[in-house]
Amino acid sequence: MYLTLRDRPGGKSAASSAAPRIATTVVLLGIVSLLTDISSEMVNAVLPLYLTAEVGLGVLAYGFVDGLYQGVSALLRIGGGYVGDRSNRPKWVAAVGYGLSALSRVGMLVAHNLAAISAVVTADRLGKGLRTAPRDAMIADSSDPRALGRSFGVHRTLDTIGAAIGPMVAFSMLLLVPGDYNSVWVVSAGFAFVGVAVIVLFVPNRKTKAVRAGQSFRHLLRQVTGPRLRRPLIAAGLLALFTVGDGFLYLSLQQRDHMAAKYFPLLYVGSNISYLLLAIPFGRLADRIGRTRVFLGGHVALLAVYLFAAGPFGGAWSTVLVLGLLGTYYAATDGVLPALVTPLVDAHARGSGIAAAQTVVVLARFASSLAFGSLWLLLGSTHALFLVGGLLLATLALSVWLLRGSEATPAAEESESEVTA
Structure with a gap:
């Protein structure tokens, strides 16, 4: 049961006298993400080796x-956010996205070439694109405005617990039966379908502020790309353009240290453990000192990742440091970005505003992955990482200017506090 407490003239609401509590909706959505990430990270942790060593x-x-x-999820992110806002049924839009990703796990059983694997990955990412903005809009709508960073941090922590468990499950399975990738795909599908069951059966259909009647998609798009969001979107996109995919970083570490293939999935575990330990503290820090500062600080940690991954000093200590810094980057950016965007968007366009930011980021990362694969072939992993690191440093300086004052304009809505009764 939820109680919405508004400030009253001449007095303070009950919510103002105590620290905001995390809504049950946030926790339930975190459990759904936990189960889904066990599934997706089981696949993601072995996919680089499966593609390069098994498929060739x-x-x-x-x-x-x-x-x-x-990048494929960008195709549906704006659509998912808009449909969630327009229909006022964000839960069911998100549930369809989770279901599509679950079905894609089954497709891995018959995907043995580039075309088939690309189709399966596309289906999975379309599902993610459809569900992410409606889910984050439900998190934002059910949270106290003073604790947006903390709420997203709690969700991302649960999400990342799943992301840490998934590679360990895949590692254990391949350790017991080397090369048995089909078993990994089957177990992964099982976790995904349990996640779908949880959102359908237990997550309340918490309605967001609906899009006003007669409001067109074009009008809504103009609103979420207006002056309040333009500079943050440009900054997020530029920074994402110089964000190297995790798989490339892990392949670079494996080649540098001649790591045995069976230990490869554990690299994902290391960065995810760092992420889950830091997600809530960084969310709270963002609420306290400013979300732009924490967001930019996360990219400083990413710059350090490139320097240590490409540096001449290998060994276990260097790998652990890289994984810790990579988790720091995700903890300081993944949940902080929607928390940064939410106050800049009117309540009736919340899902669409979050989707706009996420779309810019994933499109930039799509371009980054394609470009970095080419740079690796031309320059080698070391020089490619140093080059991208230099470009990221220059972009950070520009982003400091772009994000200046981005938290100064609140959304045009009444502040609400929501507690679990």
Whole structure:
């Protein structure tokens, strides 16, 4: 049960006298994401090796698949956010997206070439694109405005627990039966379908502020790309353009240290553990000192990842440091970006505003993956990482200017506090 408490003239609401609590909807959506990420990270953790060692694809082909993984979801993010806002049924839009991703796990059983694997990855990412903005809109709508960063941090922590468990499950299965990728795909599908069951059966259909009647998609698009969002969107897109995909970073570490293939999935575990430990603290820090500062600080950590991954010093300590810094980057950016965007968007366009930011990021990462695969072939992994690091440093300086004052304009809506009774 939820109680919405508004400030009253001449007095303070009950919510103002105590620290905001995390809504049940946030926790339930976190559990759905936990189960789904166990599934997706089981596949993602073994996919680079499966493609390069088992299927026999080259680094450039992997860059194409990784680009699809990063960018295809952009095709439906704006649509998912808009449909969630327009229909006022964000839960069911998100549930369809989770279901599409679950079905794609079954497709891995028959995908044994570049075309088939690309189709399966495309289906999975379309599902992610459809569900992400409606889900984040439900998180934002059910959270106290003072604790947006903390709420997204709680959700991302649960999400990342699943992302840490998934590679360990895949590692254990391949350790027991080397090369048995089909078993990984089957178990992955099982976790995904349980996640779909949880959102359908247990997550309340918490309605967001609906799009006003007669409001066209074009009008809504103009609103979410207006002056309040334009500079943050440009900054997020530029920074994402120089964000190297995790798979490339892990392949670089494996080649540098001549790591045995069976240990490859554990690299995903390391970065995800760092992420889950830091997601809530960084969410709270963002609420306290400013979301733009934490967001930019995360990209400083990413710059350090490139320097240590490409540096001459290998070994276990260097790998652990890279994984820790990579988790720091995700903890400081993944949940902080929607928390940064939410106050800049009117309540009736919340899902669409979050989707706009996420679309810019995934499109930029799609281009980044394709470009980095080519740079790897031309320059080698070390020089490619140093080059991207230099470009990221220059972009950080520009982004400081672009994001200046981006938290100064609140959304035109009444502040609400929501607690679980």
